[in-house]
Amino acid sequence: MDDEVAQRTPFVGALMLVGWQWVREQVFDGVRAAGYDDLNPAHIGLIRYPTLNGLRPIDIAARMQITKQSVHDLLGHMEQRGYLVREEDPADRRARVVRLTDKGRQLERDVRAQAAAAEAQIAAMLGERRFGQLRDALQLLVDELDAARTHGNGASNPSV
Amino acid sequence: MAGQPPPRIGALLLIVWQWVREETFEGVRAAGYGDVTSAHLALLRPPSLDGLRPIEIAGRMQITRQSVHELLTHMEDHGYLAREADASNGRARVVRLTATGRQLELEIRGQAGAAEAHIAALLGDRRFIELRDVLLDLAEGIGTAQPARRRTP
Secondary structure, three states: OOHHHHHHOOOOOHHHHHHHHHHHHHHHHHHHHHHOOOOOOHHHOOOOOOOOOOOOHHHHHHOOOHHHHHHHHHHHHHHOOOOOOEEOOOEEEEEEEEOOOOOHHHHHHHHHHHHHHHHHHHOOOOHHHHHHHHHHHHHHHHHHHHHHHHHHHOOOOOOO | OOOOOOOOOHHOOOOOOOHHHHHHHHHHHHHOOOOOOOHHHHHOOOOOOOOOOOOHHHHHOOOHHHHHHHHHHHHHHOOEEEEEEEEEEEEEEEEEEOHHHHHHHHHHHHHHHHHHHHHHHHHHHHHHHHHHHHHHHHHHHHHHHEEEEEOOO
């Protein structure tokens, strides 16, 4: 019985995923329309807040929930097309980190502009008051979860 | 981080959702599923992948077919699913969850529910219900704005 209820009630997490996936599609469509026709959604998906610059492939794999091999395929494609290079990590010479080129930084700016446009569409859909409720609740959660993480196990999460 | 512009709503949604995903994953691991990574759990996100073709799974997960095959092979090797001939197209194959796979699906759902309860506790009932209602409106608004581009749960 409980399982049945759980199956029918969308979890808040699932709803957040729906919202984020929509934003991701808007961003991809907008970026494509801006002329980036050599990248697919998986490549654009690498560009996340606050930045792809300076991340290690293994951290990208963890936050995107994909295999290291997939990350290497995606980064290789973007490297060949001049968006980034992979350099030695100054903090650990055995590791490598992503460095965005000028072209990659411009892509990141374009992605951010599309994220802002998607946000404006959501605000228009919900109205200012309810959009404010959504933003404030999410921001509160981000702050609380970040604080809990810092206190809990000492692991830092640079994306938060 | 100094000098960063504030996150947009998409980033906030992603950050909180990622937290839910991590909590879910840790709960599932603690329940004894030590042979799956969170990339494998992502395969089992609702709606169920039972009956889907690998290429459809790649589309909804936004990953390459090669990655899907690697993930599915791992799950198949560990007895969570099998790949069978598609009844409607003999050359294609579809994923079928085994009983163990279905059990894992239920465990994931239970853990996702626990993560949601944690969020409700952080926000308090009033704000939690407010958040849920706004998210439902958003999901509906998105569906109206852009029907059937991709399947949504």
